[in-house]
Amino acid sequence: MAENCKVIKREVLYVQVQVTSPLSVSSGDNEWTDSDVLRDADGNPFVTGNSLAGAMRAYLGKKKDDKDCFMGFTGKDADGNDDGKMSSLFVSDMCFDGKYISGVRDGVALNGSKVAVDGSKFDMEIIEAMATAHFYMELTIREQDDEQQIHHELKQIFRGIDEGEICLGGKKTRGFGRFRLLSVKHQTYDKTNFLEYAKSYKKDIWKMKPDCRNQWLDDSEVPSKMIHIDVPLRMRGGISIRRYASQKGEPDFVHITDHGVPIIPGSSLAGALRHRIVTILLDMKMAGIKLPENINELVDIAFGYVHGDNACASNIIIGETEIKNARPLTMVRTGVSRFESAVKQGTLYKEKTYVDGNLNVHIMVRKSEHPADEKWILGLLLLAIKDLQNGLLAVGGQTAIGRGIFEKQGPIVIDGKEGIEDAVIGELLKNMAEKGEVC
Template identity: 60%
Template sequence: MQIHIIQKNGENCNNELESWIKKASWSPKVIHVDVPLRMKGGISIRRYAAKKGEPDYVHLTDHGVPVIPGSSLAGAMHHRIKTILNELVQDGIELPKDIGDIMNLSFGYVKDTQACASNIIISEAEIEGAKPMTMIRTGVSRFESGVKDGALYKERTYVDGKVNLRLQIRRSADPEEEKWILGILLLALKDLQNGYLAVGGQTAIGRGVFSENGPLLIDGEAGREEEMIAEILTNMAVNRGIEG
């Protein structure tokens, strides 16, 4: 079968069938994960006042829109995933690699002349529909952990907003490696959805806590995360030889 494209000048192009077949079998290089969230209170990822008359601390904004930086989200995910991995080891589950190797492979590293890019990519997230709230609070000495006499400061936070968290996981040449990276990430994301993982500062007073605001989507499909989490945990248990 010959497929030709006729150009305006009447000359035939090369046979395009082979390139079309290759495109038809193309697969994306990343897995897309979308996590709709609702803030249960305020959030505090602060910057210092940059203009006269502003509060002393203001939550980060981008062109006036409150945002959660990808680095803040990645830091929270990194800490929670490491905690989960340690708990799995304590429960007798054999991990596919050492915890340090898993963290380096998942979030990247730079060591001397060696480096690895993160396989989990988290984008900056806008907070939609949030209301600004300015509060005056008593200053605290970080050296004495006590109240500063007569010291007050203003802070502007944002409350009651919605966030659509977007993540990407790079596809791996090893399908099993790809599965467990996604699986442990989903465990942390479920904690975020259920309010067990807070993001940003002042979490001790309830900042940065979220609740579920719709189904978690994996490449646009809902309802897959429980199956994927169960599969990765089962495979680890089988490798250990402790499946019931």
């Protein structure tokens, strides 16, 4: 093992966060749902420190044998002996503060005709958005450590958390597991105050400490790992993504909500956009445009896949979207026989939907070592988004009766810039021809 160096100081950070989308961190148990949330002995949900640390390390792009990683490494030296270094960063479990709301989300896989795939129904327990939590991070600074580089990588981590690029738990590419920084408090312990270190993990001592969140985020040299796209939309009518009633007195079908707010799940948006991109690629092929890959392979690269032992994470990350200023509307409906013009027996039901709301769809595209990769994916995605803006692409159920249709509410914003989508789309074929290996 690498020779241990003298510890010169320790830095402890008390980090407060807010969960901004549902969190699904599974315990591996299925007592109440197919995937129950991880809880401690007192029944309180938490996120393990190794899950946090793993997400941070993956975001930095560091492997376990990368010797330049401040989160430690393992490997062999030139003589074949075990070589390594302990991580300079300790991350505690993330514990929730005060009230939180746990719920159940249903899911099902649909085929291209929006018909459920046999055996694909599942449910999972979640922690709903807006819950607050805290965790501790401790840096151990040794004599030979590059303290400036360590702080630079820690700033990358904080920027990744606050911009939603670091996510936790399951369904991360479909909007789950995002959280943002509320505050970061910092204390250094060295030989002048080492006795105070014994109290550093007591929550009460941090109440009077100043918040240094902005100092950790204010660094223009920290690059983003994603291309960020914002699409402001307005609903034209209602939306119907059903959550089946679980409480007495509720309508039979209720549009899905989270922390009391109507939402559009990232999986619903992803399914609609994926289907439209397939249609666009088919139209391109029919027009005589030569594609570099099979259509299914292009779509799999963009949206991810699992084929036996081979898998690729989605390069398009679609957030869960809140619908703001929408009006709830409860209606009673029934099925009518088209031949007899009479009510079908047993088809009366009550449904609650939401109408006339505003929303901002936030989508990210992973950056890659080959610049053409994210550009051709972005170009195809923007073509589908244009159809969403123009009311040509509907989302959710009951689209045949006008549900899930949107109109443009403002310009598409790509990494803070407006009006550049046409130029990106215009270079689609060029970048597709130059594409590298994304996965």
